[in-house]
Amino acid sequence: MGSCVAFTSVITQNSDIVHENENRIAVEIEKTTANVIVLFISTKFTYGFAHLFSLHKIPPKLWITSSFIPSILTFKQEKMETTLNGSLSLMIQEGEIPGFEQFFYTFSPNNYPNDALIVSTWQNLLKCYFIDNPSSIRKIPGKPDLRTCTGNETMSEADVSVYGNHHYRVTYRVYTAVYALAHALHNLNSVQPPANHWDSKVKPWQLNQFVRNVTFTTFPNDTHSFNKYGDPPARFDIIKWLFSPGHHIVTRKIGGFNVSDHKAQFYINHSADLWGPLFNMIPQSLCNAPCAPGHRKSKREGAPSCCYDCVPCVDGEMSNTSDSPNCFRCPGYEMSNEQRTACVPKMINYLSYEETLGASLASIALVLFLTTSAVQGVFVKYWETPIVRANNQNLSCLLLISLMLCFLCTLLFIGRPTQICCLLRQVTFGIVFTISVSSVLAKTLTVIIAFNATKPGSKLKKYVGTQLAIVLVIICSLGTIGISTVWMASNPPFLEADMFSEMDTIILKCNEGSVTFFFCIIGYMGTLALLSFIAAFLAKDFPDRFNEAKNITFSMLGFCSVWGAFVPAYLSSKGSRMVAVEIFAILSSSAGLLACIFAPKCYIIFLRPELNTRVAAARNY
Structure with a gap:
């Protein structure tokens, strides 16, 4: 998981700076947010550490x-025991030496009268002194009078609880080291026996070679071996220290670990089940709580590397682990959920029949188609009446059919787009709509030609009839067909999934391939509509009861207004709204043509039939 150091301090024995140093260490411990402190000192500094507790109140x-802790605990300071209660020590592995317990409790310095180390140790353990060596024992404050050592005391009289039981750790290491050397010498002697006696010289490199191959077992079933470098595996116990009133110490081995070939194996002592809950209550030593999923770590300036702030992932990124160093961007077709802990599929946006806007436009298109079909049926029924025959009933029929196709072609824009729909919808709309506008232009020119043909000597009489109008419609339509052909051949529309315009949506749309060709068709239709408007405006005052020029003028004015507003609205829209804008322009302009041109005719047919006669038609306004 990694770790970092919140603070470091060095305990010194220099008398000139010890007071200042202790104050600094105490302040560091008090202000730090860390709950775990690692203490690594040797036994020579135990007094300095104990003195720190005597002057300052160290927080728990x-x-x-x-492994120095047994030495520090010999001072038996209440404040120190309170602070160190529940602490953990990493100590070399203990082991049992057969017969050592009996030797330990029957040991007497009388058997080693000239050993100063034994004398000093005996005096400190038993709190007594030998008459001939009173200065070798450390004086205990408040207890100036000490009894005299006789040498007949036993170790059972000494308080050795701080050191554990009789399975001592350093002693066991010495014991196994001696056994290792003994096995190595034995193996060496087995390979090359000495010529005379054991006092023959043994070279160190010879012994090292055999030590590396030594494997032996001590009581009880503790196997020892060495690696290729001659090093034994490092074995440590994890000891928990508990202090009760009266300076009584309880130690429990709660686990340990072995380090071999740079690999560590940890284990929990099953015999310490009673102490497991205490071991699990180890506090977290963190500057801050771990970052929850959906957040990333952000370095906090001026703080240790493990102190950081938690920053939420931005939209489109996620993290699904605690303390994630970075947020990960979701693929283009996915987005992050609200909690930023996972990537979920984006919503697909297109103008659907299921949504209100798509269903409404489709319904309007069908209603207008049926209305146009009904008007077509009325015109067929009253085909020979003056109101239908006026201004070329064949062009009126062609215009109605093209308007019906205009209403139906909007259905190509609704629903999930496909490659075929993308290829057909703009081309179909352009050609059909051009036929409609061309029919209107032809009807207007028919009115102008018919009026001027009545003048004496006019050469326009030969153009009166339906042939010119049909040729004009075909010629005008060829313009759109030519533009569409070049468009489809050079840069045709194609299906596109836009994953970047909106963070949480995939816009499924038809890319027009070339916007230039698309607006060329719109501009071409606009030009035809503008010509129709000018011609109809000039012919609006011709003396004919059934003159359509006024109606065409209003229809073209509405047509140009709709498609003039369409361009900025189309360019500023995205996704389904862009498609809806074009559908609305098609429906509204087509409905304007239907209403302005054919509504007055239907009004006369049904509500003013007296005007739909030859006599009435022959009268001028």
Whole structure:
């Protein structure tokens, strides 16, 4: 998981700076947010550490110490025991030496009268002194009078609880080291026996070679071996220290770990089940709580590397683990959920029949188609009446059919787009709509030609009839067909999934391929509509009761207004709204043509039939 150091301090024995140093260390411990402190000192600094507790009130922390702790606890300071209660120590592995317990409790310095180390240790353990060596024992404050050592005391009288039981750790290491050397010498002697006696010289490199191959077992079933470098595996116990009133110490081995070939194996001592809950209550030593999924770590300036702020992932990114260093961007077809903990598929946007806008436009298109079909049926029924025959009933029929196709072609824009729909919809709309506008232009020119043909000597009489109108419609339609052909051949429309315009939506749309060709068709239709408007405006005052020029003028004015507003609205829209804008322009302009041109005729047919006669038609306004 990694870790970092919140603070470091060095304990010194220099008398000139010890007070200042202790104050600084105490301040560091008090202000730090860390709940775990690692203490690594040797036995020569135990007094300095104990003195720190005597001067300052150290707040409770979880201390992880090295093997010096038995030495520091001999001072038996209440404040220190309170602070160190529950601390953990990493100590070399203990082991049982057969017969050592009996030797330990029957040991007497009388058997080693000239050993100063034994004398000093005996005096400190038993709190007594030998008459001939009173200065070798450390004086205990408040207890100036000490009894005299006789040498007949036993170790059972000494308080050795701080050191554990009789399975001592360093002693066991010495024991196994001696056995290793003994096995190595034995193996060496087996390979090359000495010529005379054991006092023959043994070279160190010879012994090292055999030590590396030694494997032996001590009581009880503790196997020892060495790697290729001659090093034994490092074995450590994790010891928990508990202090009760009266300076009584309880130690429990709660686990340990073995390090071999740079690999560590940790284990929990099953015999310490009673102490498991205490071990699990180790506090977290963190500057801040771990970042929850959906957040990333952000370095906090001026703080240790493990102190950081938690920053939420931005839209389109996610993190699904705690303390994630980075947020990960979702693929283009996915987005992050609200919690930013996972990527979920984006919504697909297109003008659907299921949504209100799509269903409404489709319904309007069908209603207008049926209305146009009904008007077509009325015109067929009253085909020979003056109101229908006026201004070329064949062009009127062609215009109605083209308007019906205009209403139906809007259905190509609704629903999930496909490649075929993308290829057909703009081309179909352009050609059909051009036929409609061309029919209107032809009807207007028919009115102008018919009026001028009545003048004496006019050469326009030969153009009166339906042939010119049909040729004009065909010629005008060829313009759109030519533009569409070049468009489809050079850069045709295609289906596109736009994943970047909106963060949480995939816009499924038809890319027009070339916007230039698309607006060329719109511009071409607009030009035809403008010509129709000018011609109809000039012919609006011709003396004919059934003159359509006024109606065509209004229809072209509405047509040009709709498609003039269409361009900025289309360019500023995205997704389904862009498609809806074009459908609305098609429906509204087509409905304007239907209403302005054919509504007055239907009004006369049904509500003013007296005007739909030859006599009435022959009268001028």
